Amino acid sequence: MWLSDNHQALSNMKKRTFPHGIHPPEKKFMTENKDIEFVPPPDSLVIPCNQHFGKPAKPVVNKGDEVFLGQKIAESDGLFSAPVHSSVSGKVKSIDPFVHPGGNPVPSITIVNNGKEERDPGILEKEISGEKAAALTPADIREKVKEAGIVGLGGAAFPTAVKLNPPPDKNVDCLILNGCECEPLLTADDRLMQKYPEDIIKGAELACKSTGAKRIIIGIEDNKKKAFSVFFERLNDYPSLFPHGERPSREAVLLKTKYPQGAEKNLIYALLKREVPRGGLPFDVGVIVQNVGTAKAVWDAVSRRHPLYQRVLTVSGSGFNETKNVIVRIGTSVQHVIDFCGGMKKDANLLVMGGPMMGLVQWTPDVPVIKGTSGILAWKASAEPYEYTCIRCGRCVSHCPMGLVPTHLAQLAKYGKLSEAENWGIMDCVECGCCQYVCPSKIPLVQWIRLGKTNVSREKRKKSA
Amino acid sequence: MSDQHFIVQSSPHIRDKDSVPKIMYTVILCLLPALVASVYFFRWRAVMIVLTSTAACLATEAVLLRLRKKPLRSVLDGSAAITGLLLAMTLPPTLSLELVIIGGVMAIAIGKQVFGGLGNNIFNPALVGRAFLQAAFPVAMTSWAPPVTLQVDTATFATPLAELKLQAAAPEALTSIKDLFLGNTGGCLGETSAFALLLGASYLLFRRAADWKIPAGIILSLSIFTGIFWIADPGKYASPLFHLFSGGLIIGAFFMATDMVTSPITPKGVWIYALGIGLTVGIIRLLGGFPEGVMYSILFWNTFVPLLNRYTRPRILGEGRQT
Numbered sequence: 131m132w133l134s135d136n137h138q139a140l141s142n143m144k145k146r147t148f149p150h151g152i153h154p155p156e157k158k159f160m161t162e163n164k165d166i167e168f169v170p171p172p173d174s175l176v177i178p179c180n181q182h183f184g185k186p187a188k189p190v191v192n193k194g195d196e197v198f199l200g201q202k203i204a205e206s207d208g209l210f211s212a213p214v215h216s217s218v219s220g221k222v223k224s225i226d227p228f229v230h231p232g233g234n235p236v237p238s239i240t241i242v243n244n245g246k247e248e249r250d251p252g253i254l255e256k257e258i259s260g261e262k263a264a265a266l267t268p269a270d271i272r273e274k275v276k277e278a279g280i281v282g283l284g285g286a287a288f289p290t291a292v293k294l295n296p297p298p299d300k301n302v303d304c305l306i307l308n309g310c311e312c313e314p315l316l317t318a319d320d321r322l323m324q325k326y327p328e329d330i331i332k333g334a335e336l337a338c339k340s341t342g343a344k345r346i347i348i349g350i351e352d353n354k355k356k357a358f359s360v361f362f363e364r365l366n367d368y369p370s371l372f373p374h375g376e377r378p379s380r381e382a383v384l385l386k387t388k389y390p391q392g393a394e395k396n397l398i399y400a401l402l403k404r405e406v407p408r409g410g411l412p413f414d415v416g417v418i419v420q421n422v423g424t425a426k427a428v429w430d431a432v433s434r435r436h437p438l439y440q441r442v443l444t445v446s447g448s449g450f451n452e453t454k455n456v457i458v459r460i461g462t463s464v465q466h467v468i469d470f471c472g473g474m475k476k477d478a479n480l481l482v483m484g485g486p487m488m489g490l491v492q493w494t495p496d497v498p499v500i501k502g503t504s505g506i507l508a509w510k511a512s513a514e515p516y517e518y519t520c521i522r523c524g525r526c527v528s529h530c531p532m533g534l535v536p537t538h539l540a541q542l543a544k545y546g547k548l549s550e551a552e553n554w555g556i557m558d559c560v561e562c563g564c565c566q567y568v569c570p571s572k573i574p575l576v577q578w579i580r581l582g583k584t585n586v587s588r589e590k591r592k593k594s595a
Numbered sequence: 596m597s598d599q600h601f602i603v604q605s606s607p608h609i610r611d612k613d614s615v616p617k618i619m620y621t622v623i624l625c626l627l628p629a630l631v632a633s634v635y636f637f638r639w640r641a642v643m644i645v646l647t648s649t650a651a652c653l654a655t656e657a658v659l660l661r662l663r664k665k666p667l668r669s670v671l672d673g674s675a676a677i678t679g680l681l682l683a684m685t686l687p688p689t690l691s692l693e694l695v696i697i698g699g700v701m702a703i704a705i706g707k708q709v710f711g712g713l714g715n716n717i718f719n720p721a722l723v724g725r726a727f728l729q730a731a732f733p734v735a736m737t738s739w740a741p742p743v744t745l746q747v748d749t750a751t752f753a754t755p756l757a758e759l760k761l762q763a764a765a766p767e768a769l770t771s772i773k774d775l776f777l778g779n780t781g782g783c784l785g786e787t788s789a790f791a792l793l794l795g796a797s798y799l800l801f802r803r804a805a806d807w808k809i810p811a812g813i814i815l816s817l818s819i820f821t822g823i824f825w826i827a828d829p830g831k832y833a834s835p836l837f838h839l840f841s842g843g844l845i846i847g848a849f850f851m852a853t854d855m856v857t858s859p860i861t862p863k864g865v866w867i868y869a870l871g872i873g874l875t876v877g878i879i880r881l882l883g884g885f886p887e888g889v890m891y892s893i894l895f896w897n898t899f900v901p902l903l904n905r906y907t908r909p910r911i912l913g914e915g916r917q918t
Contacts, residue, residue: 152611154609154611155609314609395912395913396912399912405912405913405916406912406913406916407913407916407917408911408912408913408914408916410913410916414916415916474599476599478599479599479600479601479602480601480602480604480608481601482608486607486608486609487606487607487608487609488606488607489606489608490606491601491602491603491604491606491608492601493601493603494601495599511602511608514604515610515614516668518614518615518669518672518713518714519711519712519713519714519715520714521615521618521713521714521855521856522714522855522856522857522858522860523618523855523860524806524855524859524860524861524862524865527860527861527862527909528862531912532911532912533909533910533911533912533914534909534911535860535861535904535908535909537860538860538904554908555911555914558911558912558913561606563606563607566607566610567607567609567610567611568611568613569610569611570611570613570614570615570617570618571614571615571714572610572614574605576605576606576607577605580605
């Protein structure tokens with residue numbers, strides 16, 4: 131088969147990467163060979179109005195309303211916001227605060243599923259043709275993306291329409307498709323790339339049209355050789371929306387498997403050797419970064435007016451009876467997904483939404499899956515290790531992908547020396563967790579730094595107020 | 596609803612297996628070849644001094660932790676045992692056991708616990724103990740015995756570096772580089788056999804329990820400094836190779852200067868520290884009044900570590916780039 135023939139060639143290929151970072155056990159074998167399965171929606175779903183970075187959406191339905199699958203049920207509130215859609219057809223049961231994966235209760239719309247899967251009439255049955263898609267103006271594309279409620283699916287859930295609208299003084303020349311999936315255990319993007327390469331490319335082309343980028347680079351780590359081959363081998367065979375001449379160029383780049391390869395600033399450095407300025411955004415170096423799943427969602431939104439009401443995620447870890455890659459309707463409770471995977475083992479005591487390095491722990495499985503949920507993981511965690519004092523080994527420094535001194539930042543945060551912490555770059559921390567992973571003294575560095583960041587922002591707000 | 600209880604914690608949720616005690620016991624393991632060599636060269640004297648020193652350090656650590664009302668489990672983290680072993684290895688084989696005990700108590704009490712215990716000390720504790728003995732008992736600390744394996748008749752014996760300092764003979768005439776490398780010469784217990792030390796050090800570096808930049812920097816700057824003098828006047832000055840394998844340079848560069856607590860945490864700081872130590876050793880040995888300078892050089896540069904950490908902050912990704 132062409133995949134295995136090229137295996138050797140891929141192994142010898144030059145791989146790009148960024149300095150520092152860590153190599154945690156990947157453990158992707160648990161799900162990497164499993165195709166994406168559909169989780170039938172439960173009888174009742176809880177859809178939070180706040181599933182993105184920015185202001186929560188405002189509900190536009192009332193208790194007792196009948197809604198279609200894909201009908202908008204909450205409207206975006208301002209620029210940094212995104213609408214929310216119903217992920218089943220049924221009846222609105224209540225609009226009340228409900229536990230959110232972030233920890234705090236947020237206004238959420240509970241919908242009782244009538245099981246009929248009646249689609250919103252606005253959603254097209256068939257994709258529009260490539261010519262029609264190509265004829266759309268950048269503003270049209272953004273409007274459709276915004277209406278579909280698309281946010282970054284890598285985890286940060288930044289509203290995509292905002293990302294596709296760079297300030298006019300920034301000259302964006304390059305779109306990076308983030309196919310790194312550098313978190314251990316997660317394989318959802320891996321499977322998605324193997325299954326929908328055409329849609330991903332088309333979504334990326336639309337994003338290029340919207341931002342003016344002329345070049346698409348897809349970066350994939352070398353532990354996902356199959357997904358890389360799918361792009362590398364036939365990259366220019368996938369149809370383009372645009373005629374020759376207007377077509378953005380395509381490159382597939384193999385990256386070393388290293389965490390956090392998929393962190394935006396590190397990925398930009400690895401692929402283009404460009405450094406995003408401190409406190410700046412990828413726009414500042416002419417780049418936008420999109421997760422591969424987001425690119426597919428963009429294509430669905432533009433070609434079929436298909437809103438973001440479901441997503442692909444990985445259910446993995448030794449705490450589950452079965453591990454799977456699944457496609458789940460937004461608002462499905464985690465418990466329902468767990469039941470779909472044969473339940474949880476009795477001794478599992480850690481439940482994580484997202485990856486093991488940056489995911490959020492859950493104290494109950496009775497929380498909804500939201501747009502930013504890239505994985506549901508569970509295992510038996512050992513007791514919190516004994517914390518030694520810092521022995522100044524410097525490992526946190528030599529592994530920090532941002533070039534920070536985490537042990538010093540943690541100390542400054544601990545003792546409230548906020549202005550000094552800022553001088554030492556505490557706000558540049560992306561909370562990737564490399565420092566805490568390698569720390570032999572088992573100091574909760576990220577927790578301290580996060581506290582320090584919160585306090586620095588609070589002080590700033592106080593000053594400006 | 597499930598009745599399972601879940602831990603609530605901050606990310607990341609996975610951790611590397613390496614830990615403080617593992618690092619400490621790795622260092623102890625890496626010191627074993629040199630310990631075996633010291634027993635081979637100095638027989639029962641070596642055994643007695645090593646056991647006494649380690650026991651003194653562990654006991655002092657336990658008593659002081661108790662007085663400071665700190666958890667006693669820190670006694671077993673391996674750091675006090677390392678101090679005991681390193682101190683023993685830097686003592687002359689003729690030293691009486693009372694003095695060894697005094698050295699061990701001073702190393703832990705003044706070198707480590709007064710600062711707040713593991714992680715907070717400024718100076719390498721073993722070297723603090725040795726420096727105290729050197730200052731308080733200079734005669735006892737400079738009386739050397741030849742190794743059992745070397746057939747000489749004299750009861751007292753000078754180290755190769757002392758011979759060099761006194762200009763008694765051309766250095767290579769007295770001790771061959773081969774004897775220096777194997778350790779078949781006079782000197783402190785554990786510092787004589789470069790071969791045994793390097794055997795352990797290679798595993799130390801492999802396990803990343805020590806930063807390779809530190810020995811590399813020390814060896815580099817000492818070689819350059821002594822090399823310049825040697826090239827200028829080979830009759831008067833010894834070769835860089837002689838300087839590397841004599842005295843406490845190898846044990847100092849690989850096992851003492853690399854002490855994590857008392858060396859810088861930033862890469863640039865580590866280079867300055869290491870190059871500085873090598874240079875200072877060279878200056879003391881060639882231009883100073885003492886035959887040996889490894890101990891004082893490391894202690895001297897330990898002083899600068901907080902300053903180096905402060906002024907060698909690594910470059911943050913994107914620093915200096917304009918938005």
